[in-house]
Amino acid sequence: xxxxxxxxxxxxxxxxxxxxxxxxxxxxxxxxxxxxxxxxxxxxxxxxxx
Amino acid sequence: xxxxxxxxxxxxxxxxxxxxxxxxxxxxxxxxxxxxxxxxxxxxxxxxxxxxxxxxxxxxxxxxxxxxxxxxxxxxxxxxxxxxxxxxxxxxxxxxxxxxxxxxxxxxxxxxxxxxxxxxxxxxxxxxxxxxxxxxxxxxxxxxxxxxxxxxxxxxxxxxxxxxxxxxxxxxxxxxxxxxxxxxxxxxxxxxxxxxxxxxxxxxxxxxxxxxxxxxxxxxxxxxxxxxxxxxxxxxxxxxxxxxxxxxxxxxxxxxxxxxxxxxxxxxxxxxxxxxxxxxxxxxxxxxxxxxxxxxxxxxxxxxxxxxxxxxxxxxxxxxxxxxxxxxxxxxxxxxxxxxxxxxxxxxxxxxxxxxxxxxxxxxxxxxxxxxxxxxxxxxxxxxxxxxxxxxx
Numbered sequence: 153x154x155x156x157x158x159x160x161x162x163x164x165x166x167x168x169x170x171x172x173x174x175x176x177x178x179x180x181x182x183x184x185x186x187x188x189x190x191x192x193x194x195x196x197x198x199x200x201x202x
Numbered sequence: 203x204x205x206x207x208x209x210x211x212x213x214x215x216x217x218x219x220x221x222x223x224x225x226x227x228x229x230x231x232x233x234x235x236x237x238x239x240x241x242x243x244x245x246x247x248x249x250x251x252x253x254x255x256x257x258x259x260x261x262x263x264x265x266x267x268x269x270x271x272x273x274x275x276x277x278x279x280x281x282x283x284x285x286x287x288x289x290x291x292x293x294x295x296x297x298x299x300x301x302x303x304x305x306x307x308x309x310x311x312x313x314x315x316x317x318x319x320x321x322x323x324x325x326x327x328x329x330x331x332x333x334x335x336x337x338x339x340x341x342x343x344x345x346x347x348x349x350x351x352x353x354x355x356x357x358x359x360x361x362x363x364x365x366x367x368x369x370x371x372x373x374x375x376x377x378x379x380x381x382x383x384x385x386x387x388x389x390x391x392x393x394x395x396x397x398x399x400x401x402x403x404x405x406x407x408x409x410x411x412x413x414x415x416x417x418x419x420x421x422x423x424x425x426x427x428x429x430x431x432x433x434x435x436x437x438x439x440x441x442x443x444x445x446x447x448x449x450x451x452x453x454x455x456x457x458x459x460x461x462x463x464x465x466x467x468x469x470x471x472x473x474x475x476x477x478x479x480x481x482x483x484x485x486x487x488x489x490x491x492x493x494x495x496x497x498x499x500x501x502x503x504x505x506x507x508x509x510x511x512x513x514x515x516x517x518x519x520x521x522x523x524x525x526x527x528x529x530x531x532x533x534x535x536x537x538x539x540x541x542x543x544x545x546x547x548x549x550x551x552x553x554x555x556x557x558x559x560x561x562x563x564x565x566x567x568x569x570x571x572x573x574x575x576x577x578x579x580x581x582x583x584x585x586x587x588x589x590x591x592x593x594x595x
Contacts, residue, residue: 169349
């Protein structure tokens with residue numbers, strides 16, 4: 153199991169559980185990238201609080 | 203008047219008001235931007251504390267403001283203070299919101315020794331350093347829990363879009379922040395997010411080269427795609443929106459002109475030059491006073507840059523910057539403590555002395571956030587008066 157505090161492996165692990173971000177059929181790489189981007193967006197909002 | 207127009211017609215009319223004002227093109231009347239932020243919750247009957255935790259209350263507040271006042275732009279979509287996100291991580295160490303009191307502490311989630319790491323890999327440092335320093339509880343959360351917490355950012359974004367939809371589609375406002383491009387400056391990230399005011403004030407004296415390296419790396423990464431997109435977009439303004447680009451200066455308040463030139467100007471100039479070249483318009487929220495930097499802006503053609511006049515005297519700024527569109531004039535000290543007559547009188551004075559051929563957007567000079575920033579009857583008096591005005595050229 154990945155260390156969740158490490159970038160990018162921790163985020164890749166977390167992204168596996170973000171199934172509320174719609175999957176792109178037949179393109180698991182894009183699905184994963186969309187979920188990683190969504191998580192980084194969350195991190196930025198949380199750090200910046202804007 | 204407004205009652206006769208559909209929301210779409212009203213929206214298009216208001217967009218034209220903003221565009222004509224910004225382009226010095228003789229607007230029919232002055233456009234009015236509410237610059238209404240947390241005050242909308244109080245005016246809607248909530249406390250700030252209860253409203254910021256609820257998308258429903260935020261949207262009811264947005265709707266209340268749109269229904270009650272004849273604003274051409276509300277100016278804030280109700281989502282200031284992203285506590286819905288920080289609450290999923292154990293709460294914010296930076297924002298303390300009790301009742302209607304919002305206390306912002308000068309918090310640092312990056313140490314002075316972390317500059318090199320941020321300049322080398324911003325995303326990695328934002329996550330490994332800043333995120334876990336700000337939210338230590340996140341270190342104890344599972345992958346599934348963190349994934350569920352991240353959904354709060356999706357909900358937050360959906361709330362913003364729903365608020366814009368209420369404002370524009372239902373009430374026909376032309377929101378000045380609802381534009382194609384929003385850009386923030388790296389120095390402001392240090393000032394507002396990573397180092398805080400006190401630490402950054404020391405850093406620009408102790409390690410100015412490291413601050414500069416951070417700014418170059420982060421601005422370079424953040425501005426590349428938007429500048430390319432603006433360059434590749436059509437020439438001229440997007441007449442579906444009140445402006446094209448929205449940006450802000452926050453940390454300039456601790457800088458001299460020479461320091462401003464180092465930390466902001468390289469990418470601010472690139473942005474302003476691009477906007478001017480494409481015949482588009484930009485609105486800049488420059489907190490506090492920026493008059494000492496006005497020489498930087500004076501060569502741009504009219505219509506390119508609009509700047510809030512918060513702490514600078516708007517009449518003096520009109521003389522110093524004849525090419526800049528100014529937003530402001532409705533001083534929150536008067537709007538919050540004066541009578542409706544006094545507020546209408548300052549509006550009349552702005553019409554008489556500053557309306558010219560344009561270049562003025564009426565607005566409270568500061569973000570209307572706290573109970574004493576505004577009286578409801580004063581906003582209503584100014585908005586109703588303004589809606590009936592017509593400038594004779």
